[in-house]
Amino acid sequence: MSWYQLTVALHLLAMCIWFGHMFFWTLVIGPVTNRLTPPETGQTLRQLSLRWGGLGWPALGVLIITGAIMLNSRGVTLSEVISGAFFTNPFGRLLGMKFLLVAWMIVYQFAIGHRAAPRLIYINMAAALTILVLSIFLVRAPGFF
Amino acid sequence: MYIVLIVNHWKRSCFMIWYLLVVGLHIFVVVLWTGYILFWGIVIGPLSQSSSVPNAADMLKMMNRSVWPPALIPPTLRLRFPWLGWVALLILSATGAYLLYLRGVRFESFVSGIMFHSPFGRIIAGKLLLVIGLAVGQLMMSRQPTPRLVYCNLVLTLAVIGLSVLLVH
Numbered sequence: 001m002s003w004y005q006l007t008v009a010l011h012l013l014a015m016c017i018w019f020g021h022m023f024f025w026t027l028v029i030g031p032v033t034n035r036l037t038p039p040e041t042g043q044t045l046r047q048l049s050l051r052w053g054g055l056g057w058p059a060l061g062v063l064i065i066t067g068a069i070m071l072n073s074r075g076v077t078l079s080e081v082i083s084g085a086f087f088t089n090p091f092g093r094l095l096g097m098k099f100l101l102v103a104w105m106i107v108y109q110f111a112i113g114h115r116a117a118p119r120l121i122y123i124n125m126a127a128a129l130t131i132l133v134l135s136i137f138l139v140r141a142p143g144f145f
Numbered sequence: 146m147y148i149v150l151i152v153n154h155w156k157r158s159c160f161m162i163w164y165l166l167v168v169g170l171h172i173f174v175v176v177l178w179t180g181y182i183l184f185w186g187i188v189i190g191p192l193s194q195s196s197s198v199p200n201a202a203d204m205l206k207m208m209n210r211s212v213w214p215p216a217l218i219p220p221t222l223r224l225r226f227p228w229l230g231w232v233a234l235l236i237l238s239a240t241g242a243y244l245l246y247l248r249g250v251r252f253e254s255f256v257s258g259i260m261f262h263s264p265f266g267r268i269i270a271g272k273l274l275l276v277i278g279l280a281v282g283q284l285m286m287s288r289q290p291t292p293r294l295v296y297c298n299l300v301l302t303l304a305v306i307g308l309s310v311l312l313v314h
Binding site: 020 | 176
């Protein structure tokens, strides 16, 4: 396995951990813990999950580092991104949209974190899904647009 | 002439959209599957050793088996998508087989073993073995989700993702 493949694998793993935990907990487990009796049991389960499942920030760190390495290996430099020159082509614009959505998710992680946000969490999941779709376009069909 | 070009372009675009949809579905289900395995890994293991929630581990085990037989499970403990693990495996197998077909892998070369002579084929073989391991693990988990089994499934999932990267990149 080359360094590039290792980077891609780490990027995918971190994405699966971050998004997978969010989707599964919100769609499947959360509704059950709300119905548990006594309610303290559900609360304790949630706390346990946070104590042992605080993987969001480490996963985000891995995603940013590996994402930067992959962009660099595709010839994208920091100065191009800062100057905006990178965003003049379709690939750059798609990536720009992905950056914006990732920025939203980081803001969400900072502001809400693991607190209950019945409506915002769905917006966050929609952002995660869009990031997934954009990433597939970027990797599998960069010249499609 | 122009009409033929336009039709060909349209066909290529439709095929590309279809291909991207299949890839997207495959990856989305991988994400859900990882979340599913991860949940059991990070909650069941610690719960089984935790004394602060006396009945929680039993409850979660029950929730994992909540479809069959449903009458035994209290309604409050039933998961919204209890069949998620099996449906995820089914979708992953179907979309994975289709993506292999698009890459030129045919059933005949698979059955005859010719496919496994190349490094690409050997990686697919490794991935298939791991996926079979995941299905067996899923079956055992639906009967009794022990922490060791859950961690084993988590490691298998990570290994499948690693092999998939080798296949695609």
